[in-house]
Amino acid sequence: MADNQTILVVEDEAALLTLLRYNLEKAGFRVEEAADGPEALMRVAETKPDLVLLDWMLPALSGLEVCRxxxxxxxxxxxxxxxxxARAEDADSVRALDTGADDHIAKPFAVEALLARIRALLRRTGAPAAKGALTWRDIAMDREAHRVTRAGRTLQLGPTEYRLLEFFLTHPGRVFSREQLLDAVWGRDIHVELRTVDVHIRRLRKAVNADGEADVIRTVRSAGYALDVET
Structure with a gap:
């Protein structure tokens, strides 16, 4: 799977960068490097990587701002x-996801754990697009064009939010637990914290619900979430 896939590693710690390059190349990936925020933005434009591994603490421009x-x-x-x-604290992970990251990992980490997260994310974003359109109320998803609208307004969704909405659109009205959503959207072969689901649900709500529109993501206390509207 890794053949010809490029990962941009944005890291200012030389020893860690060397370690990451060695292990990523051993796993079959092509590796590009950037040592600070401005260089990261330039390298993304130049190399068009398949994935960015982005350190939070960077000189000149933080990883959070690069992500934004x-x-x-x-x-x-x-x-x-x-x-x-840098730390495995809830506030850090939530802030990283809120900024737009698809996943996060705290230092120090096991290389195999990082590789598992990389492969899982690439599988999610690189899977062949399902065919056909999905509609529910005033939401329409064109899966061939990878375009979503609500009441004619184009929605800007990140890859994880897109997959979440796609899953909900195929099962409207049904309540799914956080564990079920993790299995369906993230996959069974990787550990992701349950709070990650809540962060992405919040991002999906923000993208889908404009001012004055009904909230179409219903929270069911102690049960999970559903594509539904309170009545």
Missing amino acids: QLRRRPETRDLPIIMVT
């Missing part, structure tokens, strides 16, 4: 990003 800027640009809005944080 990449998400604002149409050409990199769907670029898979894994944020590397």
Whole structure:
């Protein structure tokens, strides 16, 4: 799977960068490097990587700001990003996901755990697109064009939010637990914290629900979430 796939590693710690390059290349990936935020943005434009492994603490421009800027640009809005944080604290992980990262991993980490996250994210974003359109109420998803609208308004969704909405659209009205959503959207072969689901649900709500529109993501206390509207 890794053949010809390029990972941009944005890391200012030389020893860690060397370790990551060695292990990623051993796993079959092509590796590009950047040592600070501005260089990362330049390298993304130049190399068009398949995934960015982005350190939070960078000189000149933080990883969070790099992530924000990449998400604002149409050409990199769907670029898979894994944020590397310095501490395994809830606030750090939630902030990384809120900024637009698809996943996060805290230092120090096992290389095999990182490789598993990379492969899982690439599988999610690189899987062949399902055919046909999905509609529910005023939401329409064109899966061939990878375009979603609500009441004619184009929705800007990250890759994980897109897959979440696609899953909900295929099962409208049904309540899914966080564990079920993790299995369906993230996959069974990788550990992701349950709070990750809540962060992405919040991002999906923000993208789908404009001012004055009904909230179409219903929270069911102690049960999970559903594509539904309170009546």
